[in-house]
Amino acid sequence: MLNFAFLGCGHIAKSLIQGFQKNTDIKIFGYDILEQNKEWLEKNNHSSCSLEECIAKSDIIFLCVKPQDLKTLCDEIMEFNISSKTFVSVAAGVKISELENLLPSSKIFRAMPNVGAKDNLGVTAIYSNHDNKEMVKTFKFIGESYEVENEDQIDLHTVLIGSGPAFFYDLMQEFENRLDELLNDKESKRLVSIVFLSSIINAIKNGENLEELVESVASKGGTTEAALQKLDEKGFKEIFSEAVDAGIKRAKELSMN
Ligand SMILES: NC(=O)c1ccc[n+]([C@@H]2O[C@H](COP(=O)([O-])OP(=O)(O)OC[C@H]3O[C@@H](n4cnc5c(N)ncnc54)[C@H](OP(=O)(O)O)[C@@H]3O)[C@@H](O)[C@H]2O)c1
Missing domain, CATH: 1.10.3730.10 (ProC C-terminal domain-like)
Incomplete structure (x- = not known):
């Protein structure tokens, strides 16, 4: 069983959750500041947790807040032990180097999915400083997925596929x-x-x-x-x-x- 946490459970997180929830080997936890998104998680039989619980319980943690909210969220995350955690940021424009500064000592990937993930028809680009094979495979469950070699290519993918x-x-x-x-x-x-x-x-x-x-x-x-x-x-x-x-x-x- 793999545990996934979604920090920020708005539009894209909901699409990802609806795609991943079809895999019965994945348990989903979510954290959001909006009451309506907490209710949505519970209504869909997922746990709405505190940030600490989400981090402690999960193998992969998806950062799904707007780019301008990412720093605040990462500052909050840094209050907890993240040394063995894998993070995936879906934030448009935020570079790996910035993410690595915000969350040092963790393994970080950038993923650019789209709302098609909801029906497992998403298309996701992956970029990181690590081996991307496993992450590409993870995203293949919710559609097509491929790695990009150059981080700038994520911006084009963001517009053509994300938007x-x-x-x-x-x-x-x-x-x-x-x-x-x-x-x-x-x-x-x-x-x-x-x-x-x-x-x-x-x-x-x-x-x-x-x-x-x-x-x-x-x-x-x-x-x-x-x-x-x-x-x-x-x-x-x-x-x-x-x-x-x-x-x-x-x-x-x-x-x-
Ligand atoms: N929408 C897409 O199709 C799409 C596709 C690819 C990538 N993305 C990326 O995905 C990210 C999220 O986009 P979205 O459209 O899903 O945005 P969204 O619907 O606004 O969802 C973000 C959620 O996170 C909440 N939030 C903000 N700060 C938080 C914090 N510190 N802790 C916990 N929750 C917090 C927001 O609450 P408030 O509304 O109160 O701030 C909101 O409920 C963006 O970075 C975007 O670039 C989006």
Whole structure:
């Protein structure tokens, strides 16, 4: 049996917990300052504990607070014995060197997961100054996982994979807004988004060239081509790329706080 503790039980911790809880060899403990998150843990049959208990009982301790709250949390952790503990920080932008300063004498990894972990369809990047094999394997239980060789690559992963679901939901929102002209009940509109799912399954399953897949829908002189031309004219690809760069810039700013 492995014991996992989650310090900060907000959005990403809940996704990780829901993924890991399907492994009956893992026992989960959580610590949060918000009453609603403590209640959530209990409601999901996990122990809501004190910080001391979480640390004492766990083999792997996940740091799941916002980057700006990490220092306070680590100062609190340092009041306890952490010499044999493994920590995993999911905080965007916070570098391994900073984490090692905050929690000396412990083994620390950076992991950048995403909310897909909830359905064991997450994608996680791992970086540390240790052998990452076991940690990559741990995260494979909740989806795909890989190690990055260069810490800067985590920032790109953070934006493409960590933030990726939000880009997608934003697009889906506009898709549903336009569907208003066709369907008026919320449930039917959501079901129609299966169009995205089938497109993704098609691309993954058949591994086809994406340009060819676009061509297979956009016949010459047709409606798709007209819409795609508008996207091109408005610089859709450049806008997307600039948005990714803005996210990376923010990750770098966070690492300097
Ligand atoms: N959300 C994602 O999809 C995602 C993906 C990858 C990585 N991350 C990273 O995950 C971290 C958490 O993000 P999130 O979206 O899950 O944030 P969140 O929903 O705000 O969760 C963080 C939780 O930790 C609590 N907290 C703050 N200080 C604490 C302390 N000292 N001790 C115990 N609990 C404390 C917060 O309470 P208060 O709200 O009262 O502060 C909140 O309930 C961030 O560093 C982010 O970069 C997030």
